[in-house]
Amino acid sequence: MEYTDLEYFIAIAEHHNLTRAAEALYVSQPTLTKYLHKLEKELGGKVFRRNGYQYDLTFLGQRYLDYARRVLALDQDWKKELSDMRSYYNGELNIALPPMRSTSLMPQLLPAFNEKHPGVCINFFEYGHSIQDKLISDTNLDFAILSNWQEHPKLNYELLCHEEILLVLPVGHPLAQKAVTKKECRYPWLDLSLFADTPFILHFPDQNTGRSAQRLFDQYGIQPPVPYRTRNNQTCIQLASQNLGVTIASEGYVRYAAPFWPVEVFSVGNPILQNDLVIAYRKNSYLSTYAQSFISLSKNICAPLF
DSSP: OOHHHHHHHHHHHHHSSHHHHHHHHTSOHHHHHHHHHHHHHHHTSOSEEEETTEEEEOHHHHHHHHHHHHHHHHHHHHHHHHHHHHOSSOEEEEEEEOHHHHHHHHHHHHHHHHHHOTTEEEEEEEOSSOHHHHHHHOTTOOEEEESSOOOOTTEEEEEEEEEEEEEEEETTOGGGGGOBOOTTOSSOBOOGGGGTTSOEEEOOTTSHHHHHHHHHHHHHTOOOOOOEEOSOHHHHHHHHHTTSOEEEEEHHHHHHHTTTSOEEEEEOBTTBOEEEEEEEEETTOOOOHHHHHHHHHHHHHHGGGO
């Protein structure tokens, strides 16, 4: 058995189609057809049910897929450990994270990491969705940074910080004067019902912050006008700073954007809403010395910010 053969099988299983799998692997379709015939002859049974061009796993195929992924994961672990033993300084990390986390967090973290591990190359895989699923299925990824996640039995999670969901106003907004101090809030607190008729700049409803905003509106029984929607946190905050509306944003993004676009921020909600920012990695996977160092530095960088 060759590792390449396992990669062929996994690609067909994930794409459910020989042509798309061949394109992803940069091989010809006849190569995959020949491989499949050979595999099914060796196993003594069908691993896929064919329905036209659709390839769906049989029970035998599903079990083979489970073992194939475990074998490749072990191979990746061995390569990482061997690299770790060869040199403390040289290596590679593959990290999955949302694009805006890459923008707001990495510039703070990388100088300290690079000073400690100058020879380690870091590849950022910036995904807009399904990051946790990609971490589970792609053994080349070392870990992922997540704020919108559901616990999975195959993953370990380490908390980086709690970050508050904040109301962001342009400097000098008249309703800012109505803020009060609450001991449980890190920021002055504003009654969101005051903003029932105020234009909001929001994320789309399928995004985490968009859902948080709607939960706050439901909590207060309001539905303010939304003249602008965007998937970009920086756009929300920049437009708010230009007095085109107010917005709801996660604390980490506000702290990154504030030096560029001055705004005022406030706690809202009763109780306030928070995200847990975590770093996740596969259970029983090998974490190199520099991977462990990256996690430790992430915690140190994040904690003082919130």
